[in-house]
Amino acid sequence: MEHAIVRTTDVTKSFQLGDHTLEVLKGISLTISTGRYISIMGPSGSGKSTLFNMIGGLDKPTSGKVFIDEVDVAQLDAYELAWLRCRKIGYIFQTFNLIPVMTALENVTLPMTFAGTGSDEANERGMELLKQVGLDQRYHHKPSELSGGQQQRVAVARALANTPAIILADEPTGNLDLTTGEEIITLLKQMSIERGVTVISATHDFKMLNVSDEVIWIRDGRIDKIEQRDELNISVGTIDEK
Amino acid sequence: MERLPPLPLKKSLEIAFQSIRVRFFRSLVTTTSLVLAVAFLSYTQTWNDLANSLFLSHNQAAIQKLIQTGFDINENTQAIGESPKQQWLMTLALLVCVVGIINAQLMAVTERFREIGTMKCLGALDRVVLLLFVLEAGMQGLAGSLAGAFLGSIAGLLQSFFTFGSLIWSTFPVVELLQTASQAVAIGCLLSLIGVLYPALQAARMQPVVAMRMEQ
């Protein structure tokens, strides 16, 4: 079996809302092997973002464990967690979340700066990444001067800045129109093939199905089913019928 | 698992400076109350410094002028300092200024929840976030205090000149005036740092998920 880059064991997450507890994740166990393109599919409110936060080391499960590269995330101190977020994982968000005061290039090089890369090398690698996402001409533009799709491309370049093992994307196409969304999906797929990076994307965008190696269907905080690429066509057919 | 190297100070300064530069207008508004308070402080003290130097000259004409202007001078007076009313006003001005800075910085932090959360996702430690806010406030404080001290000193000098005329040149207290100005700058910087401390701590402690969920 391939090396498991992400593994969760019986992860639950509850939120305290006043005097009642809202159980959002109800025991998620999954294993994701290196280099694959995974989609976490489910309707809005099913707990995808919450699971995304657990896998990304951004939040702690109420119970259960999350392993990144076979390291228990709960055992890491603040410094190790920062290293994990900086070097091991690249995040992409629905709302792009570029730093508004920085140019495209500066946004891409920021994670490199945090990782201790010198300015010259960072700028050189940053330009290369911008070129790969087709935005090297716009390197000095601020996010407000870029379209949504362009901002998300910069975010993809930024996520790749420190050559992470995992790219985590939460609804990366959620704020984009159909064509632009497709472009981002293609870009992510291309990066996953060229760089062997594991892409885990939470989404309810069915366009993602075409490029996914594996789809994890979430419903109401539980894993509904896990489908491999070759099993997919059947269920896509059923969706279309609905 | 490995750890990240510390962020070089030069880089932190660059990031903080850029943040101020791009949000120049907002930075200006944040700094205005500081400029005014420091200007008031150095104006009052410059005026007192000059009056005191005239008083210490024992020049009769000068002392007559001082009494005419309203200074309370009798045979027991050793030096002219701030009157209780002036001290009270200065304290009040500084207090109002700190509250103003805290308020402005809290707003700046709230406005930048998402930015802070994003930085944390990219690997910024709590103390990096803290440092960035403190550096920003420090730079704003320094610039604002310098401007305030300059304006206040000029105003104090002008008023003295119009009141006492060329008399002030004979006893011009260069050292005291420079001391007064640098003291005002130091106080301004300190106020700026005091004002940012709580908001910056709040920003630094924020969990990335909380920061990302805000504003939505």
Ligand SMILES: Nc1ncnc2c1ncn2[C@@H]1O[C@H](COP(=O)(O)OP(=O)(O)O)[C@@H](O)[C@H]1O
């Ligand atoms: N911090 C929180 N506090 C309370 N409820 C939350 C919190 N985060 C998420 N939820 C709730 O958890 C559920 C799942 O949310 P989420 O993971 O964002 O779903 P999805 O991303 O699949 O749309 C929702 O009902 C949401 O309101």
Ligand SMILES: [Mg+2]
């Ligand atoms: Mg979501």
